[in-house]
Amino acid sequence: MEEFLHFIGRNCSQHMIPLTNTIRINPERLWSRIMEMAQFGATPAGGCNRQALTDADKAGRDLFIRWCREAGCDIRIDEIGNIFARRPGGEPDLPPVITGSHLDTQPSGGKFDGIYGVLAGLELVETLNDAGVTTRHPLEIVVWTNEEGCRFDTAMMGSAVWSSAMDLDAAYALVDCDGLSVQDELRRTGYRGSRTTTDISVHAAFELHIEQGPVLEDEGKAIGVVTGVQHMSRHRIVILGVEAHAGPTPMALRKDPMMALSIFLPQLYALAAEYGPEGRVTFGFIQVEPGSPNTVPGCLELTVDIRHPNAGNYQAMLERYRECVRAACDSLGLSVEMACVWEAPGVVFDSGCIDAVRQAVETLGYSSRDIVSGAGHDACNISAVAPTSMIFVPCENGLSHNEAEAITPEQAETGANVLLLAVLEKVGITG
Ligand SMILES: [Zn+2]
Structure with a gap:
């Protein structure tokens, strides 16, 4: 770690304050965006039905892209509809640090599974903009297509194609119960992009997610440092x-x-x-x-x-x-x-990324425990091609894939601040 890069006020070296001690996300902005995104596919019981490549999913994606453009990001969409929103770095030839998750939900899903990780990534971009920080590496927020695998029966589809774990044509050929194919629905919604899915060069990857289990809540821990997947x-x-x-x-x-x-x-x-x-x-x-x-x-x-x-x-x-x-x-x-x-097969996450999360938790003074994910995530596919780890926050009663899925604004803030500091460790700062 290049320590000097983590300080601001470089001209007054006697009074340097580490940026990581001062920079924090804006919790109200993050929370209001999660609530606004939840309007797309909202269900009467307070959940979301925003299955992959439906009109509701398209509306959510469109809004996400608008927010990212307003925050100064460049948008690229690959052949399977994964969205990459890039905040340029000071050294444009360096590979990006990526963070994100998915916007699609189960038929009776919640407001947070996946969405939280995506919008926390956007909140990082806004926070860095507000602080006037230039990073060395670019930072990309990624929305992976069809993580849930309910409408089209392959979970983590977009990240599987991107990481070459799944053939693009096999993904295109998947059909829903009405016989509509992934390829047709990508075209119809305008999300069949042109960027090649084999263009992979990533410095580090993080996925922030709700735990989807009861362990953190049961033990009263604020953060799960995810070391791998079962x-x-x-x-x-x-x-x-x-x-x-x-x-x-x-x-x-x-x-x-x-x-x-x-x-x-x-x-x-x-x-x-x-x-x-x-x-x-x-x-x-x-x-x-x-x-x-x-x-x-x-x-x-x-x-x-x-x-x-x-x-x-x-x-x-x-x-x-x-x-x-x-x-x-x-x-x-x-x-x-x-x-x-x-x-x-199980996944063991990258020790460098895990350490970055651990360091972030320590700096912020949050309680935490190591945890192994019981569920699959896009991060499993990403970890096959790039250094990767995950961060969990507790969710109420451990519930997910459920309209009652819930986290508090404070939990959302906690996880996003950990993500911020872990990402900062990997992107480096030039000014
Ligand atoms: Zn998820």
Whole structure:
């Protein structure tokens, strides 16, 4: 770190005050913009339905671009509709520091998931403008297209294309339930840009986001220093037995898949506890056939979602899961098929970016804890191609993907100030 760059009043060296001790975001401006953005796709229950590339999403994007232009940013839009709003740096050839998130929401989403990170980025630009600061590196605010993956069924789509984790044509070909494609909707809304998605050179990246879980609130911490994202996978289990009459068939002579479930279900909950507190096992879908009250089911289908932040523990949980299910079925003479239907490897964020967040928290005197994200974010894709980390703020009752999703103006201010100082560390200051 070039210490001298972090001081203002360079002509009176005896009384230099670090800029990081004085510069702060404008909380009222940030909050009013979050509330104004929430008008697009507003739902009666106080949430937002602003799914990717709908008219509401277009209106939100248009407003964001207007605000950025008014703040002096140059706007570029890439082929998948990601928006890059650049505040020039003093050394234009240097790669930008980027920060941002997404403006799209779930069908019954909230005002903050994604939006907060985007508008905090804009607030940083306004704050630097107000303070008359010139940074060495350019600063770019990024809006990633279709993070939620609800209208078009691929979450984190825009950042996946940008980072080459997903083919552009495959993304264009995704269709919604009315048969409308991403490509058609990008054209219709005017957001199919020309900037190549392979033009990647980024000095550092930060994503500020609500936690979407209850840990920070439960522990009374103001900031989550996000060190990475969990390993996660989804599995489908199908167990075949023999349908039989519920009355005449003695228990010992049944081929009942539910008996296998009764063995391995407690074992897998115990497994999550054994690898706790970070181990996660979720049975989100379960179905028996034929689904008749007086028939022993002949078929059981269920899903298991398994997560852990530590690679070794995650792999161990996967092995133990397969052993438990196999052994339970074998003991009852049942046939079983297990398939992994989706897997996202965990992410370890960049230590330099994490340190910048830690330093910002320390300077500001906020309480914090390290945390591993349980959900996927655009930052996962970005981290494959650029030094990246995330900042979490608590959200009320840990709720998100919910119209009741809420943070306080103070929480919004806290997170944005941490983002400001972390970004300043990476962009450097020339004047
Ligand atoms: Zn989000």
